[in-house]
Amino acid sequence: MAVCIEIIQADITTLAVDAIVNAANNTLLGGGGVDGAIHRAAGPQLVTECSALGGCATGDAKLTKGYQLPARYVIHTVGPVWHGGGQGEPQLLQRAYLRCFEVAREHGVKSIAFPAISCGVYGYPLRDAARIALTTAKQVAADDDFQRIIFVPFSEQALQIYQETARRLNL
Ligand code: ADP
Numbered sequence: 001m002a003v004c005i006e007i008i009q010a011d012i013t014t015l016a017v018d019a020i021v022n023a024a025n026n027t028l029l030g031g032g033g034v035d036g037a038i039h040r041a042a043g044p045q046l047v048t049e050c051s052a053l054g055g056c057a058t059g060d061a062k063l064t065k066g067y068q069l070p071a072r073y074v075i076h077t078v079g080p081v082w083h084g085g086g087q088g089e090p091q092l093l094q095r096a097y098l099r100c101f102e103v104a105r106e107h108g109v110k111s112i113a114f115p116a117i118s119c120g121v122y123g124y125p126l127r128d129a130a131r132i133a134l135t136t137a138k139q140v141a142a143d144d145d146f147q148r149i150i151f152v153p154f155s156e157q158a159l160q161i162y163q164e165t166a167r168r169l170n171l
Contacts, residue, residue, distance in 0.1 A: 003141035005134070005149045005171050008113075009159040012152045013041035016070035017111040019063070021100050023118065024076040028056050033120040034154075038074060042067040050076065059095035061103045073107060075100050079118030082125070090132060093118055097136040101144070111148035116158055126158055130165040138169060 012020050012034060022038045025031045028050040030039045039046055049064045053076075056062050061077040077100050080092035096117055104112050114133060118124035130151075137149045153159040 003144065003146050003149060005137050005141060005151070005166070007151045007153065007159065007162045007166060009154070009156070010152050011037065011154070012113055012115050013037050013069060015113045015150070015152070017113050017148065017150065018071065018109040019073040019075050019104055019107075019112045020066070020069065020071040021061075021112065021114045021117070022074050022076045023115050023120065023122075024056065024078055026055050026058065026078055028053055028062070028076055031121075034115045038069070042069045042074065046074065059092045059099065061096065061099035063103050063107055071113070073109065075103050075109075075112070077117060079122055079124065082118065082123035085128075089118075089124065090128070093124065093129060093132050094136055097133055098140075101136075101140045101146075104146070105144065110146055111150070112146065113150040113152050115152050115154065119158070126161050127165070130158075130162050131169075134162070134165050134169050134171060138171060 045067045058078045077096045079096045080089040119126045153162045
């Protein structure tokens with residue numbers, strides 16, 4: 001079946017998919033931005049499960065249940081903090097996306113939704129991050145059995161950047 005790569009401007013916590021991805025921090029104990037929103041919507045059981053995971057390295061990903069979210073699972077990943085691009089940020093961001101797909105596959109996830117990992121407090125330039133996100137998804141979509149890969153820009157400006165990037169990549 002052909003994989004569908006979608007771009008939907010939304011609050012990721014409202015999406016009824018197999019898994020939503022959380023742009024978490026190394027502790028996995030909750031934070032601001034999308035992380036805070038996911039924890040609020042999932043309820044307190046999420047932090048309980050997260051606290052047993054022993055944190056998460058930058059570029060890695062770990063899965064929990066979704067609890068009160070419409071999504072079945074949350075895949076927590078940690079993107080790099082932007083330090084100007086010369087400290088391996090692109091490789092780490094790509095690794096974070098790839099690990100999410102890997103963990104998703106291990107759990108039979110067919111539909112997965114990503115926020116703009118690292119593009120909030122971590123300061124990654126959205127245009128560069130969108131290119132990495134969409135290029136990686138295109139590669140994964142070519143030889144995998146995901147049914148839906150959804151990117152979830154939160155703002156109108158982010159939506160435009162994702163759409164423009166997708167056009168440039170012929171998605
Ligand atoms: P990071 O620390 O990885 O930069 P942030 O949570 O600060 O993570 O931001 C990541 C992206 O998630 C930002 O582009 C931000 O606008 C977006 N975001 C924040 N809340 C939500 C939400 N509820 N749904 C989808 N995206 C969100």
